Amino acid sequence: MSAGAGLLELQDVHAYYGNIRALKGVSLSVSRGEIVTLIGSNGAGKTTTLRTVLGTVRPLRGSVSFGGRRIDRVPTHRIARLGIAQSPEGRRIFAPMTVLENLELGAFARADREAIPADLERVLALFPRLRDRLQQKGGTLSGGEQQMLAMGRALMARPEMLLLDEPSMGLSPILVETIFGIIRDINRLGTTILLVEQNARMALRVAHRGYVIQTGRIVLQDAASALLHSDVVRKAYLGEK
Amino acid sequence: MSDPGRARPLPAALLVTALVAYPFLDRWLQAQTVHAVTDAMIYVLLALGLNIVVGYAGLLDLGYAAFFAIGAYTMGLLNSPVLGSPLYGHAWSFWVVIWIAALVSAGLGVVIGAPTLRVRGDYLAIITLAFGEIIPVAIRNLGDITIDIGGWRPVERLNLTGGENGVNPVGRPHLPGVNFDTDFIPWYFLILVIGAASLWAMNRMRDSRLGRAWMAIREDETAADCTGVNPVKTKLLAFALGASFAGFAGSFYAAKLQAITPGAFEFNVSIMLLCMIVLGGMGSLKGVILGGMLITLFDRILLAQMTFLVRWIGRSLGVAVLASVDLTLWRWFFFGLGLVVIMLIRPEGLAGRRVRPPAADVDEREEALALVTAPPRPRAEALPAWLREATAARAGAAPALEVRGLIRRFGGLIAVSEVDLVIPPRGIVGLIGPNGAGKTTFFNLVTGLLRPDRGEILVDGASVVGLRPHAIVGRGIARTFQSIRLFQNMSVLDNVLVGEHCRLHASVAGAVFRPPSVTAEERRARTRAQEMLAFVGLGDKADELAKNLAYGDQRRLEIARALATEPALLLLDEPTAGMNPRETDSLTELIGLLREEIGLAVLLIEHHMEVVMAISDRITVLDYGTRIAEGTPAEVRRDTKVIEAYLGKGYEQELASP
Numbered sequence: 001m002s003a004g005a006g007l008l009e010l011q012d013v014h015a016y017y018g019n020i021r022a023l024k025g026v027s028l029s030v031s032r033g034e035i036v037t038l039i040g041s042n043g044a045g046k047t048t049t050l051r052t053v054l055g056t057v058r059p060l061r062g063s064v065s066f067g068g069r070r071i072d073r074v075p076t077h078r079i080a081r082l083g084i085a086q087s088p089e090g091r092r093i094f095a096p097m098t099v100l101e102n103l104e105l106g107a108f109a110r111a112d113r114e115a116i117p118a119d120l121e122r123v124l125a126l127f128p129r130l131r132d133r134l135q136q137k138g139g140t141l142s143g144g145e146q147q148m149l150a151m152g153r154a155l156m157a158r159p160e161m162l163l164l165d166e167p168s169m170g171l172s173p174i175l176v177e178t179i180f181g182i183i184r185d186i187n188r189l190g191t192t193i194l195l196v197e198q199n200a201r202m203a204l205r206v207a208h209r210g211y212v213i214q215t216g217r218i219v220l221q222d223a224a225s226a227l228l229h230s231d232v233v234r235k236a237y238l239g240e241k
Numbered sequence: 242m243s244d245p246g247r248a249r250p251l252p253a254a255l256l257v258t259a260l261v262a263y264p265f266l267d268r269w270l271q272a273q274t275v276h277a278v279t280d281a282m283i284y285v286l287l288a289l290g291l292n293i294v295v296g297y298a299g300l301l302d303l304g305y306a307a308f309f310a311i312g313a314y315t316m317g318l319l320n321s322p323v324l325g326s327p328l329y330g331h332a333w334s335f336w337v338v339i340w341i342a343a344l345v346s347a348g349l350g351v352v353i354g355a356p357t358l359r360v361r362g363d364y365l366a367i368i369t370l371a372f373g374e375i376i377p378v379a380i381r382n383l384g385d386i387t388i389d390i391g392g393w394r395p396v397e398r399l400n401l402t403g404g405e406n407g408v409n410p411v412g413r414p415h416l417p418g419v420n421f422d423t424d425f426i427p428w429y430f431l432i433l434v435i436g437a438a439s440l441w442a443m444n445r446m447r448d449s450r451l452g453r454a455w456m457a458i459r460e461d462e463t464a465a466d467c468t469g470v471n472p473v474k475t476k477l478l479a480f481a482l483g484a485s486f487a488g489f490a491g492s493f494y495a496a497k498l499q500a501i502t503p504g505a506f507e508f509n510v511s512i513m514l515l516c517m518i519v520l521g522g523m524g525s526l527k528g529v530i531l532g533g534m535l536i537t538l539f540d541r542i543l544l545a546q547m548t549f550l551v552r553w554i555g556r557s558l559g560v561a562v563l564a565s566v567d568l569t570l571w572r573w574f575f576f577g578l579g580l581v582v583i584m585l586i587r588p589e590g591l592a593g594r595r596v597r598p599p600a601a602d603v604d605e606r607e608e609a610l611a612l613v614t615a616p617p618r619p620r621a622e623a624l625p626a627w628l629r630e631a632t633a634a635r636a637g638a639a640p641a642l643e644v645r646g647l648i649r650r651f652g653g654l655i656a657v658s659e660v661d662l663v664i665p666p667r668g669i670v671g672l673i674g675p676n677g678a679g680k681t682t683f684f685n686l687v688t689g690l691l692r693p694d695r696g697e698i699l700v701d702g703a704s705v706v707g708l709r710p711h712a713i714v715g716r717g718i719a720r721t722f723q724s725i726r727l728f729q730n731m732s733v734l735d736n737v738l739v740g741e742h743c744r745l746h747a748s749v750a751g752a753v754f755r756p757p758s759v760t761a762e763e764r765r766a767r768t769r770a771q772e773m774l775a776f777v778g779l780g781d782k783a784d785e786l787a788k789n790l791a792y793g794d795q796r797r798l799e800i801a802r803a804l805a806t807e808p809a810l811l812l813l814d815e816p817t818a819g820m821n822p823r824e825t826d827s828l829t830e831l832i833g834l835l836r837e838e839i840g841l842a843v844l845l846i847e848h849h850m851e852v853v854m855a856i857s858d859r860i861t862v863l864d865y866g867t868r869i870a871e872g873t874p875a876e877v878r879r880d881t882k883v884i885e886a887y888l889g890k891g892y893e894q895e896l897a898s899p
Binding site: 041042043141142143144145166169170171172173174175176177198236237238 | 792821887
């Protein structure tokens, strides 16, 4: 399943997060055009995995490559320019700036400035709620809208790959559905997605493949539909008795 | 050589011997450092006082030297035989004035503290900076006061402070048989005694109800307020007590120097004191002592010695620039350089709390189990007996919460519009609705963080509208936050102890002198906190810093902290957000158990429908600030408006499918 030529490749990554040895040999691969989800409990190492990709946490051992190129020693801002964007956990938007300014900042590092208006249009088509609020300050948006803004901002970088950290956290059931629908749409438009989620059920429904991480190690990997029906996953992550 | 022993963890007896022997050794060696060391100790005392404000309470004070000035001038005005104002004539004894100076400084601490209570960070820094500037200017200008009202001059050329020239001389302390006039050694011992007593008092304050309240305010003022800590009182106490130590230091300084001028209390003194704290380690008594000693002694002794050395080298080599150099003119350069280097190497300061080395790996067996184990299930037997007793008295018939016609606007936006909500005793009510519907605003109104524009909020039959959050906690309402708001840099145990704050009574004097009643209360509080932690399954993590806990544990700690306030009603804001299904189950059980065992009423904001539907007696649904539905879970689930606005069509399928 994990072919050697994925767009994103993690090979035996070990990393500390603070004092905790958060990753103990994580290997995973995401191929171009896929949605891959990484599920697991709190503290299992999901967010740390994303951080090693972005370079905000450096692996002690192992390698991270993107598009065939080692990136585990590349500065974070340059990784962003290589075509990886993320929508961070907790919706870290720029609260005192308007929605439009937030979106424009997403395109900050791009060279093809003339293509930006078209992309803004594309993002606003994905998130019609944001169009109504373009001049509103980011901090005044509701939780769900901030989540959309964070994702929209990430898309403005026109990334080849999008990292999503808990996009459904704190959202109402109807918005969770909407967000996962949008994730599917983004992927159909050609963006590869690595999705970290607590909501394993929704994540596995939208993803092509999935990895289960437990205390810093990948313990299961399979097609998403197979994981959705695996006993261990159903017991441990879908809350079935 | 001078005094490095203070920073090392030497046995106490050895330390005392060294401190007592030092001045005599110094005299024997003819090193003549006692004078400088005594001055250094004055600054250490000042830095320790400032540490209460900055290190403990987290209030950035850039004008602390003003209190130093107040202390010095109190001594100068009351204990000087010369000046001509009505205050002079009979000099008061040093031993009396030093206490008056502390009181006056503390009083001014309250005066400066009061208007700054609502501001933090940058604004507070600017206001204190201004205060620090005002005092020396006022002292300068009060040296020549003439009040002229249309030619009538009730006061003419009154010299109150000595103006630019200051006060000279200032009287010395008198003690039979002790020579304060020509010998430095008695001064050294006097400041040693004052310093040691101050340190003792500060140490005890830090480890008390008050000390925990300071740190809670520093970590998160809103959360502290909502946990029952009165932020106004706590901050004023920090200002007042911090200033009182400056009063001691100032009056000692004036008497030792025998002359004071306004120039000695300028802005750079405040900054130097801050540097001492940052260098040593904010909040660490040992660190502040070390930082203060290092900076002053570097300035007073080392720079002068090095100047001689460099000049000697310059003369030997025939380099004119070096031969005439005066390194003391470069002191700020060296301070700055030293501070930058220290901050790069040890950002937490010389003796600050170090980030601990990586913890040992999780036990492999534990790991193997972790895949299928659930978090500890709450058990009724583990429920602390004291919590049962404290809440047993509240078997009232009045609703735990009754909200009528609540309205709150933000500008043109109506966040909460005419909302009614009643929670019967022992009731569990769910509050759901789309993101931005006003649920959290509703919580903030009930807990006093926001004031309603209109409407009634009754707790146990009495209105709580207009009460501050900490007072509402006192009435028996506790809450948790959507994004966890623990006191991150405090221990897990201390977080729960802050929860108990509003049920404890120790005063400042009690904290320092520890009468048996306070000692007993503190011991009881700690036992209770420990029991509470055992109940929520954190019994073995009491000494960890809250920020080092795993996410699910942090959520549980926040609930434990809320329960420690002995609430009758608990408001939970998305308690299971980010939890996995097992943790969610365990929390759901916990809520049910608390209702069963201690009759706790709960208002629950939650997006996990399996939780809300399972444990709520009734559910209120908000959309755009208005109540669109109210009823039992079964009724709400079928309500078309609720499905359209919140649940979504997919929710029905979700229930049906695996």
